[in-house]
Amino acid sequence: xxxxxxxxxxxxxxxxxxxxxxxxxxxxxxxxxxxxxxxxxxxxxxxxxxxxxxxxxxxxxxxxxxxxxxxxxxxxxxxxxxxxxxxxxxxxxxxxxxxxxxxxxxxxxxxxxxxxxxxxxxxxxxxxxxxxxxxxxxxxxxxxxxxxxxxxxxxxxxxxxxxxxxxxxxxxxxxxxxxxxxxxxxxxxxxxxxxxxxxxxxxxxxxxxxxxxxxxxxxxxxxxxxxxxxxxxxxxxxxxxxxxxxxxxxxxxxxxxxxxxxxxxxxxxxxxxxxxxxxxxxxxxxxxxxxxxxxxxxxxxxxxxxxxxxxxxxxxxxxxxxxxxxxxxxxxxxxxxxxxxxxxxxxxxxxxxxxxxxxxxxxxxxxxxxxxxxxxxxxxxxxxxxxxxxxxxxxxxxxxxxxxxx
Numbered sequence: 561x562x563x564x565x566x567x568x569x570x571x572x573x574x575x576x577x578x579x580x581x582x583x584x585x586x587x588x589x590x591x592x593x594x595x596x597x598x599x600x601x602x603x604x605x606x607x608x609x610x611x612x613x614x615x616x617x618x619x620x621x622x623x624x625x626x627x628x629x630x631x632x633x634x635x636x637x638x639x640x641x642x643x644x645x646x647x648x649x650x651x652x653x654x655x656x657x658x659x660x661x662x663x664x665x666x667x668x669x670x671x672x673x674x675x676x677x678x679x680x681x682x683x684x685x686x687x688x689x690x691x692x693x694x695x696x697x698x699x700x701x702x703x704x705x706x707x708x709x710x711x712x713x714x715x716x717x718x719x720x721x722x723x724x725x726x727x728x729x730x731x732x733x734x735x736x737x738x739x740x741x742x743x744x745x746x747x748x749x750x751x752x753x754x755x756x757x758x759x760x761x762x763x764x765x766x767x768x769x770x771x772x773x774x775x776x777x778x779x780x781x782x783x784x785x786x787x788x789x790x791x792x793x794x795x796x797x798x799x800x801x802x803x804x805x806x807x808x809x810x811x812x813x814x815x816x817x818x819x820x821x822x823x824x825x826x827x828x829x830x831x832x833x834x835x836x837x838x839x840x841x842x843x844x845x846x847x848x849x850x851x852x853x854x855x856x857x858x859x860x861x862x863x864x865x866x867x868x869x870x871x872x873x874x875x876x877x878x879x880x881x882x883x884x885x886x887x888x889x890x891x892x893x894x895x896x897x898x899x900x901x902x903x904x905x906x907x908x909x910x911x912x913x914x915x916x917x918x919x920x921x922x923x924x925x926x927x928x929x930x931x932x933x934x935x936x937x938x939x940x941x942x943x944x945x946x947x948x949x950x951x952x953x954x955x956x957x958x959x960x961x962x963x964x965x966x
Contacts, residue, residue: 563661567947569687569931571965573882574884576884577604577885577924578884578885578886578930578934578938578940579669579923579925579927580886580887580888580923580925580927581760581886581927582927582929583654583759583760583764585929586927586928586929587822589929590816590817590825591810591818593816594813594817595712595814597812597813597815597848598809598812598813600812601808601809601812604808606808606901607807607808607809608805608806608807608808609631609808610808610809611808612811612812612815613631613746613806613808613810615807615812615815616631616806616814616815616818617629617630617631617771619815620737620747620755620771620773620818621738621773623738623745623746623818623821624737624745624746624747624753624772624773624793625744625745625748626745626747626748626753626773626775626779627773627774627775627776627780628774628775628776628779629747629772629778630771630772630773630774630780630783630787631769631770631771631787631806631811632769632770632771632804632805633768633769633770633785633787633803633804633805633806634756634758634768634770634774634804635663635754635755635757635758635768635770636663636666636667636732636756636758636770636789637770637787637802637804638734638754638755638770638771638772639663639664639667639704639732639754639755640671640728640802640804641700641772641783641786641787641801641802641804642730642752642754642783642803643667643668643671643673643730643770644671644786644801644802645752645779645782645783645786646702646728646730646752646779646833647700647703648668648673648701648728649671649672649834650672650673650844651673651699652672652673652674652700652701652702653673653674653675653676653697653699653700653701654668654673654674654675654676654700654702654704654730655669655676655677655678655692655695655696655700655701655703656675656676656677656678656687656688656704656705656706656837657677657678657680657681657687657705657706657708657709657914658677658679658894658895658896658897658911659680659685659708659711659891659894659911659912659913659914659917659918660706660708660732660891660895661734661890661891662895662898662915663734664706664732664895664896664912665677665901666696668704668765669916673701674699675895675904676695676697676700676750676854676902677695677904677906677910677911677912677914678691678692678694678695678897678911679691679911679912679913680713680733680744680911680913680914681913681941682913682916682917683852684708684711684713684852684854684867684916685708685709685711685713685714685921686705686706686707686708686711686712687703687705687706687713687714687718688913689714689717689718689721690717692717692718692721692834693717693721695937696721696725696727697847700725700727701727701728701729701894702728702729702730702751702794703718703721703727703728703729703730704729704730704731704732705718705729705731705732705734705750706732706734706735707731707732707733707860707864708735709741709851709859709864709865709890710735710736710739710762710828710859710861710862710863711736711739711851711853711854711857711859711860712736712740712741712746712749712854712857713741714740714854715729715741715742715750715760716742717833723936724795724955727861728750728751728752728755729749729751730748730750730752730753731747731750731752731754732754733746733747733754733755734754734756734758734761734869734954735754735756735761735762735862735863736860736862737755737761737762737823737860738762738763738822738858738860739762739857739858739859739860739869740819740857740858740859741854742856743856747773748773748775750804751774751776751779752772752773752774752776752779752783753772753773753774753931754770754771754772755770755771755830755866756769756770756772756774756919757769757770757771757814759802759809760864760920761826762821762828762860762862763818763821764811764812764817765813765814765817766808766809766810766813767798768810769811769814770804770806771806775844778910780793784800785798785799785800785801786801786804787802787803787804787805787896788801788803788805789801789802789803793828795852798807802815807881816859819823823928824928825928826858827928827929827930828860828861828864828926828927828928829858829859829860830941831861831926831927831928831930831935832851832859832861832862832864832926834932834935834939835850835864835887835924835926835935835954836850837930837937838936838939838943839866839939839942839943842943844909844942844946844947847868847869847872847946847947847950848866848867848868848869848946849866849867850866851865861926863890863923863926864923864924864925864926865890865921865922865923865924866921866922866924866942867917867920867921867922868920868922868946869920872949872950873889873908873919873920873921873922873944875945876922876942876946876949876951876957877889878923879945880938880941880951881943883941885925885937885938885942886922886924886925886938887922887923887925888922888923889918889921889922889923890921890923891918892894892918893918894911894914894915894918894941895935896910896911897915898943909962913934924938924942925938
């Protein structure tokens with residue numbers, strides 16, 4: 561080979577990285593709308609609550625088919641406020657999943673209650689209703705399912721448990737705005753629902769923000785009071801609340817984005833379908849479990865997470881990173897094994913499905929602007945990495961997940 565040919569090979573530009581998520585592209589597509597909305601708030605000099613927040617609350621309530629929506633400062637605050645409004649506190653227990661973002665369990669602890677973990681279903685990654693039933697005690701006050709990665713939890717058996725035992729249900733819908741369960745939207749599947757507007761969410765703001773939704777008029781009134789220090793007006797405080805008001809600037813940005821949410825959701829779902837088709841055609845089923853969608857429900861794919869058998873996930877992740885394909889692990893350590901929850905007394909092996917998922921789950925790019933070319937690069941890199949690291953060993957939890965998915 562000539563020196564010129566060698567030089568040509570070595571000087572060929574590498575393909576641009578495929579990011580796990582790209583917020584810049586999305587902003588560029590709505591830049592003028594967002595700037596006009598923000599400028600209007602700046603001109604008004606009304607930054608806390610006000611007409612923009614009221615408008616967003618009404619629009620989110622309508623989108624979710626809820627009677628009421630209440631803006632607050634973050635998704636974490638939404639969880640705390642929901643528990644406060646339900647009078648959950650010291651001596652109470654709240655059942656939730658160990659396989660989720662930290663805020664879910666921390667909110668329970670923050671109000672003085674005890675997080676009680678129940679294992680997950682290996683296919684949906686959501687709470688296993690049978691495990692929830694086994695975890696109920698006389699101290700149980702509420703169940704907090706998480707609609708993880710954009711797929712609603714299996715709610716019907718949880719509704720039955722809640723009615724039978726007189727429990728509230730707090731939906732952690734932080735990752736699931738727009739998702740549905742048997743035709744009903746996340747946001748109206750429990751007593752109170754909690755949304756996050758963290759920038760990487762399907763509906764993300766320009767900073768932190770949150771929202772609660774409920775069909776209960778009394779809870780609506782109390783949540784609105786709790787978010788402003790328990791004040792009912794004129795410095796009359798009926799109870800001790802929080803300072804958790806949604807900024808008008810955030811509301812203005814979110815109102816613009818809400819108008820585009822359905823088209824973005826459809827793009828995510830189309831990307832997921834392309835992955836499914838590509839991976840199925842490549843014969844990766846024996847090595848990798850793909851996300852699924854429950855009949856009559858809608859997955860909104862805040863994350864597109866596959867399961868790679870235990871011991872090989874990290875090798876696949878490193879291979880993708882070497883090829884500049886964005887990927888991430890959600891979540892590498894279940895909550896029952898977090899050092900801050902040592903006082904709960906849990907040990908490895910207590911929640912085997914959650915622990916198996918933590919060792920096998922890998923998130924791939926799914927954002928709306930991904931496009932066919934970048935998706936193909938990501939899919940091809942995954943297929944190559946999975947095949948290169950394939951071997952015969954397989955864990956029992958993975959085998960169960962593959963059988964259920966089939």
